[in-house]
Amino acid sequence: ERIRKEKELEHLKMWIRNKKPHGVAIYTEDRNALTVLHDMRNLLEDLASEDESFPQLEAQLVDSNLAKVYASTNKSNSDFRDHPTVLKQAISVARRLQDPLVEFSQLCNAENDILCLRYHPHQEIIGEEGLLAALNQEFINLVNMVGVDINECVAHPHTSNLVQFIGGLGPRKGASLLKTLRSMSNPRLENRQQLVTSCHMGPKVFINCAGFVKIDTTALGDSEQYIEVLDGSRIHNEAYEWARKMAVDALEYDDEEEDGNPASAVEDILRQPEKLEELNLDAFAEELERQGFGNKQITLYDIRDELNNMYGERRIKYEPPNSEDEFNMINKETPDTFYTGKLMQARVTGFVYQPPKPEEMDCAQPQKDDATGLFVCQFCGRNDFPELTEVWNHFDAENDCPGKCIGVKVVLENGIPGFIHIQELSDSNVLRPEDRVKMNQNIHIRVTKIAPERGRVNCTSRSSALKDEEDAFQREKDMYYDKEAQRKDRDRLMGDEVKKQKGATYIKRVIIHPQFHNISYKEAEKLLKTMDQGDVIIRPSSKGKDHLTVTWKVVDDIYQHIDVEEKGKTNAFSLGSSLMIAGDEFEDLDEIIARHINPMASNAREIINFKYYQNFGGDRKLAEQYIVKEKQANKSKIPYVLHPSKELPGKFLLSYCPRLKLRHEFVSVTPDGFRFRKQPFDSFNQMIKWFKEHYSDPIPITPNMGRRTPYGSLTGGTTPGGGTTGRPGITPGALSMAGGNTPYGGTPGSRYNNAYTPTANTPYMTPVATTPAGPSATPRGYGGGGVTPRGGVTPRGGVTPRGGVTPRGGNYMTTPRGDGRATPGGGNTPGAYRGRGSGAGNAWAAAAQNWAGGGGRTPRGMAAAGDITPRGAAGETTPAYGNSNSRPGGGGYSTTPRYDDQSRNTPQYNNSSRTPQYNSGRTPQYNSGRTPQYSGGGGRTPSQGGYGGNRTPSQGGGSNMRPPPQPGNRAPSRTPRTPRGDATPLYDE
Numbered sequence: 009e010r011i012r013k014e015k016e017l018e019h020l021k022m023w024i025r026n027k028k029p030h031g032v033a034i035y036t037e038d039r040n041a042l043t044v045l046h047d048m049r050n051l052l053e054d055l056a057s058e059d060e061s062f063p064q065l066e067a068q069l070v071d072s073n074l075a076k077v078y079a080s081t082n083k084s085n086s087d088f089r090d091h092p093t094v095l096k097q098a099i100s101v102a103r104r105l106q107d108p109l110v111e112f113s114q115l116c117n118a119e120n121d122i123l124c125l126r127y128h129p130h131q132e133i134i135g136e137e138g139l140l141a142a143l144n145q146e147f148i149n150l151v152n153m154v155g156v157d158i159n160e161c162v163a164h165p166h167t168s169n170l171v172q173f174i175g176g177l178g179p180r181k182g183a184s185l186l187k188t189l190r191s192m193s194n195p196r197l198e199n200r201q202q203l204v205t206s207c208h209m210g211p212k213v214f215i216n217c218a219g220f221v222k223i224d225t226t227a228l229g230d231s232e233q234y235i236e237v238l239d240g241s242r243i244h245n246e247a248y249e250w251a252r253k254m255a256v257d258a259l260e261y262d263d264e265e266e267d268g269n270p271a272s273a274v275e276d277i278l279r280q281p282e283k284l285e286e287l288n289l290d291a292f293a294e295e296l297e298r299q300g301f302g303n304k305q306i307t308l309y310d311i312r313d314e315l316n317n318m319y320g321e322r323r324i325k326y327e328p329p330n331s332e333d334e335f336n337m338i339n340k341e342t343p344d345t346f347y348t349g350k351l352m353q354a355r356v357t358g359f360v361y362q363p364p365k366p367e368e369m370d371c372a373q374p375q376k377d378d379a380t381g382l383f384v385c386q387f388c389g390r391n392d393f394p395e396l397t398e399v400w401n402h403f404d405a406e407n408d409c410p411g412k413c414i415g416v417k418v419v420l421e422n423g424i425p426g427f428i429h430i431q432e433l434s435d436s437n438v439l440r441p442e443d444r445v446k447m448n449q450n451i452h453i454r455v456t457k458i459a460p461e462r463g464r465v466n467c468t469s470r471s472s473a474l475k476d477e478e479d480a481f482q483r484e485k486d487m488y489y490d491k492e493a494q495r496k497d498r499d500r501l502m503g504d505e506v507k508k509q510k511g512a513t514y515i516k517r518v519i520i521h522p523q524f525h526n527i528s529y530k531e532a533e534k535l536l537k538t539m540d541q542g543d544v545i546i547r548p549s550s551k552g553k554d555h556l557t558v559t560w561k562v563v564d565d566i567y568q569h570i571d572v573e574e575k576g577k578t579n580a581f582s583l584g585s586s587l588m589i590a591g592d593e594f595e596d597l598d599e600i601i602a603r604h605i606n607p608m609a610s611n612a613r614e615i616i617n618f619k620y621y622q623n624f625g626g627d628r629k630l631a632e633q634y635i636v637k638e639k640q641a642n643k644s645k646i647p648y649v650l651h652p653s654k655e656l657p658g659k660f661l662l663s664y665c666p667r668l669k670l671r672h673e674f675v676s677v678t679p680d681g682f683r684f685r686k687q688p689f690d691s692f693n694q695m696i697k698w699f700k701e702h703y704s705d706p707i708p709i710t711p712n713m714g715r716r717t718p719y720g721s722l723t724g725g726t727t728p729g730g731g732t733t734g735r736p737g738i739t740p741g742a743l744s745m746a747g748g749n750t751p752y753g754g755t756p757g758s759r760y761n762n763a764y765t766p767t768a769n770t771p772y773m774t775p776v777a778t779t780p781a782g783p784s785a786t787p788r789g790y791g792g793g794g795v796t797p798r799g800g801v802t803p804r805g806g807v808t809p810r811g812g813v814t815p816r817g818g819n820y821m822t823t824p825r826g827d828g829r830a831t832p833g834g835g836n837t838p839g840a841y842r843g844r845g846s847g848a849g850n851a852w853a854a855a856a857q858n859w860a861g862g863g864g865r866t867p868r869g870m871a872a873a874g875d876i877t878p879r880g881a882a883g884e885t886t887p888a889y890g891n892s893n894s895r896p897g898g899g900g901y902s903t904t905p906r907y908d909d910q911s912r913n914t915p916q917y918n919n920s921s922r923t924p925q926y927n928s929g930r931t932p933q934y935n936s937g938r939t940p941q942y943s944g945g946g947g948r949t950p951s952q953g954g955y956g957g958n959r960t961p962s963q964g965g966g967s968n969m970r971p972p973p974q975p976g977n978r979a980p981s982r983t984p985r986t987p988r989g990d991a992t993p994l995y996d997e
Contacts, residue, residue: 017051123143128344200214219244225237242314432467454474626655635663658676
């Protein structure tokens with residue numbers, strides 16, 4: 009390989025001697041570029057020494073980022089179709105060294121390849137549009153500062169991209185200008201006036217761009233056109249006269265002299281520009297301003313600078329890359345991306361040893377390790393020598409003792425080699441780095457020093473340096489950095505960390521019990537991890553000195569923490585005389601374990617031993633996957649599984665799939681048994697049996713019917729006697745749920761709830777439905793919010809009276825209320841309707857309350873006689889809805905509210921003054937929640953016409969209510985069921 013390299017260098021030397029280039033640009037991709045640079049510089053020195061006439065050439069490293077992007081563009085493929093990629097990259101590198109502005113402009117095309125370059129580590133923040141706009145503006149500034157030689161662009165197409173950045177042109181006008189010039193018979197611009205005469209440029213465009221178009225007049229030679237020497241300068245055509253005047257004044261030409269020609273004066277002043285320093289440009293500017301040209305002081309100074317050096321280079325002078333630039337080019341880093349103090353990862357590549365000197369070996373005194381009884385080499389740290397002679401043999405053997413390790417060699421994640429001194433390896437003393445780190449191990453380091461000339465960095469891996477709590481390695485912030493906000497954030501984070509480490513505070517207790525431990529909950533769980541299921545630990549509580557916590561093991565890795573409140577404490581450290589758990593009182597800790605924990609643990613073991621139990625670690629997704637797999641295996645089967653819950657320790661999840669949707673329900677383990685769907689079960693088998701029979705029932709969301717209605721009313725109800733009860737008002741919908749034979753209270757109107765029928769003496773009632781059409785024909789009751797129930801109520805399974813609308817407004821058609829309040833619809837609310845000879849009031853509201861509170865039975869022990877529905881004399885039947893003058897049995901039913909004749913404020917049906925009667929005056933019989941059949945009606949309820957609504961009884965001022973008009977046409981007898989809400993009218997048994 010060495011011979012082949014020498015032959016290649018010889019061929020390269022011959023090529024350079026023949027071609028005589030101006031310089032050598034080396035494509036810099038990795039550290040191999042340094043080797044090439046070294047060989048190339050030696051080769052050029054050899055050429056200069058062999059031939060004194062050979063010029064001194066320079067070899068420079070050039071960054072490869074632009075060349076790699078250009079070689080992949082469509083422009084390079086069109087310009088150099090037959091060239092390989094490496095040759096395209098070489099061309100780009102050479103042109104960049106010649107003129108970087110020209111080469112970078114190659115990427116300013118329709119594809120916006122200029123965005124492929126990396127300018128800043130955070131350039132994505134401003135977006136592509138913002139970055140492109142900034143780059144275009146920078147190109148415009150640089151191109152107009154340098155100027156564009158139009159003839160050069162026509163002759164060399166790779167420079168033509170600069171034309172689009174000339175002020176006043178842009179991509180479209182620039183392309184049109186080049187096209188016009190190339191189509192001319194003599195594609196050469198000899199003066200700026202030809203932009204107007206030959207290129208047909210408009211006056212405005214010409215004024216904008218003329219000063220940035222450069223014409224090399226020295227390269228034109230002989231020409232038939234007039235050559236203006238100022239066309240090769242930045243001086244605008246409008247200021248040519250001032251430039252000539254300055255040249256004439258500086259040369260002190262007289263108008264009569266032959267040399268006083270202003271054009272020749274400019275050529276003369278270019279040869280001796282030092283005479284321009286004698287001019288008083290300020291006085292010249294004042295004269296121009298007096299003549300009305302404005303303040304031209306800056307313009308005059310620019311003209312003098314340009315006459316000194318026409319289109320001189322104003323860009324920063326090119327400097328060969330120094331060692332830091334070469335380091336950045338080789339490693340593809342910048343000072344913004346790689347700096348002292350940066351935290352990085354590194355890979356261990358070796359250890360550096362310092363061999364002991366002979367005099368050090370002669371003075372060595374091996375020591376014996378008292379712990380192991382073996383001798384230790386004081387240089388390399390080897391400690392496995394049983395005899396002292398073996399240590400001396402270790403010293404004498406060649407290459408056996410590498411010496412003392414002085415550091416660790418690493419390679420950073422960006423490929424830069426690094427070195428960690430043994431003192432920077434750890435905060436503690438390290439004798440053998442091999443015991444701390446291994447070969448090819450990845451470790452965290454922080455850069456402490458960058459040595460570009462050596463191409464390596466020094467690092468540290470000390471824990472204190474990695475944390476950098478004192479900001480010793482942080483970069484200097486700019487003046488806009490908010491240091492106060494940083495300090496506050498750091499204090500807050502430190503406080504959170506202290507709180508996290510400190511955790512909950514536990515007061516140590518003086519309690520003598522085998523299960524009590526003064527430990528935290530984490531320590532308790534760690535201790536229970538090796539104990540059996542059901543074992544318990546009692547510990548202090550973070551709630552304070554009057555609480556304890558009982559932690560017991562439900563299953564593996566799931567523990568329930570139960571709070572115990574202490575009462576009757578003698579001091580802060582002793583045990584209370586009374587212990588409370590969720591309202592249950594215990595005398596001591598043994599009773600808690602015996603009566604509370606052990607039964608729950610036994611019930612949990614019963615679930616654990618169940619054949620369909622699985623422990624998924626509290627992960628519902630695993631349970632769902634198991635159920636789906638079982639369902640796919642047998643689609644006709646309803647798979648179910650019990651598994652512990654980690655989110656609610658002490659509960660188990662019952663997961664099953666009846667059809668397509670998976671369900672998860674909680675099963676609670678209690679000391680008395682099990683609780684599922686808010687129902688208690690004494691045994692596990694009983695619960696499973698009930699689940700299999702009722703799995704299709706809706707999952708309950710039962711309102712608290714003991715203290716509030718399902719509709720959220722909190723006001724008191726009204727008894728039939730007109731008094732206010734202590735319980736809240738209840739609505740017909742809640743009454744329907746109370747009697748639906750569902751122990752957990754189903755949804756009214758659900759197909760799983762049967763319609764409820766109270767006792768025979770309860771007045772006609774219609775529960776609240778949800779049809780949004782008009783007010784209901786039946787009052788809602790008292791205390792349930794004070795509003796009339798919405799109408800359009802459709803009784804389930806039966807027929808309904810037509811036109812059941814309670815008017816909202818008006819002073820004569822109002823909803824009866826027991827408390828005399830006005831309805832929301834307006835109008836005054838009369839007192840409650842009272843049946844003949846009683847203080848029953850609104851009987852159906854009281855019945856609703858009694859049925860909700862008494863589980864469907866007639867309440868007992870009520871104080872007032874008017875608070876119950878009397879049964880009447882023996883042998884008498886339930887009063888029928890007969891004519892207004894009839895009373896079945898001739899009396900004895902004075903306490904039953906009746907829908908009677910007009911004098912009793914009962915709305916009249918049809919043409920008669922009679923209320924609808926049932927067959928034979930008996931209790932109506934019905935099946936499955938259907939409405940009863942009326943006499944002679946064939947299952948039709950009385951229809952109402954006229955006003956289109958029922959009249960609710962009114963008792964204001966003792967006046968009777970007018971009967972409704974007689975019906976016109978009968979409405980259909982059947983009404984479809986509402987989608988929700990139990991709309992079946994409720995009757996007595």
